């Protein structure tokens with residue numbers, strides 16, 4: 001089937017099998033390999049993208065269900081080569097080691113802070129608890145998100 | 155793993171969806187949020203020939219609160235319940251239970267219709283539907299019908315839905331402001347399925363004794379059910395330490411918990427006792443004025 005949607009502000013048209021999930025469509029169909037696929041059944045959160053303003057797991061959504069949607073992937077969060085304030089905070093706090101979980105952490109935190117720039121530490125921990133990280137022990141990730149809140153309050 | 159190949163349709167009307175699902179040899183399944191179905195397909199536990207997406211069918215995503223109680227359309231998502239301030243008073247028990255469902259991203263897609271149809275015994279909404287004597291509305295090739303939640307869940311991942319039937323909504327009867335309620339859950343992590351959870355409420359008579367007690371169990375069962383023995387133990391009693399502990403004990407002997415890799419049966423039984431006690435204490439401590 002041919003589907004059309006918008007990714008990171010650009011209209012795209014792509015041919016997919018109905019069984020293709022959105023993560024595979026983004027990675028294989030559109031070359032946007034920033035979105036990572038960890039478990040492919042909804043438990044790790046690495047594949048999180050933002051669909052019509054809401055964070056979703058792209059391995060749990062069929063690409064054909066994205067027809068007409070506006071999608072933001074991790075590639076769409078920074079302009080050119082510059083890091084976004086959230087990304088810069090991740091770097092400052094050593095909130096990534098291998099980086100496999102990072103795109104999912106960043107997109108999830110971006111969706112959260114866009115909606116709730118005043119989220120407290122409890123809320124941030126609760127939201128990020130759905131994303132697995134095997135390296136950092138989570139504490140630096142939470143610290144980075146806490147610091148990035150300031151940039152979303154403006 | 156990747157799902158087996160299938161076709162996809164997203165009909166614009168309920169009638170069209172029913173006819174696609176009930177066509178002879180269709181081997182078709184509805185897809186709502188996909189948050190349970192996508193993993194099922196990825197593990198190849200199901201191999202439908204056609205998926206019928208319910209997303210374009212109008213009117214299924216509404217939450218209504220009125221003198222009849224609360225009606226949740228089948229496509230209402232966890233997120234919609236969380237965001238709806240009317241439910242704080244219209245159905246505080248529902249609202250509290252749904253806080254425990256899944257993680258942030260899943261809550262943006264997962265729907266109440268999908269949860270009822272998936273019928274996981276450890277899922278919160280089916281438990282609330284049964285505890286509150288909810289009525290499930292369905293549409294099928296022979297028209298619309300209603301099914302009592304108590305008769306809807308047959309066992310793990312098994313329901314009374316017939317081929318071609320689509321859940322259109324869940325009706326919960328009106329909530330009274332003075333009602334006492336509690337919800338307690340143990341899971342490994344916030345947002346994971348319940349190892350065991352208890353949802354309950356009771357009203358009080360003029361003398362302050364418990365009446366109309368409803369106690370429902372989630373997780374420590376093959377399908378969510380009310381624990382009639384524990385309800386009977388509390389009805390007519392003043393709610394105090396003695397009656398709470400007695401009802402909790404009765405509940406623990408009345409359930410028949412399964413054993414699996416998450417927890418042995420004995421542990422789940424012990425949780426039932428602890429959680430009935432905690433939920434009753436929560437209920438008793440609650441102010442009679444609304445959801446505080």
Ligand SMILES: Cc1cc2nc3c(=O)[nH]c(=O)nc-3n(C[C@H](O)[C@H](O)[C@H](O)COP(=O)(O)OP(=O)(O)OC[C@H]3O[C@@H](n4cnc5c(N)ncnc54)[C@H](O)[C@@H]3O)c2cc1C
Pocket residue numbers: 041042043183184185186187188189190191192193208228254255256257260263264265266267268269271272276277278279319320321322345346347348
């Ligand atoms: C990591 C993870 C954690 C989770 N944790 C929890 C949890 O703690 N508690 C919990 O309750 N759930 C949990 N879930 C499940 C989640 O809540 C699902 O959203 C929900 O169970 C199914 O809703 P859905 O809309 O996604 O349904 P889908 O996945 O689209 O469908 C599920 C099933 O229902 C059928 N179906 C869907 N809609 C209808 C309808 N209207 N009529 C008839 N049949 C229909 C489908 O054919 C399919 O068989 C979790 C899921 C994941 C991936």
Ligand code: FES
Pocket residue numbers: 036037038039040041042043044045046047048057058059060
């Ligand atoms: S790859 Fe989607 S949640 Fe793990």
Ligand code: FES
Pocket residue numbers: 095096097098099100101102132133134135136
């Ligand atoms: S940085 Fe390695 S998994 Fe999170």
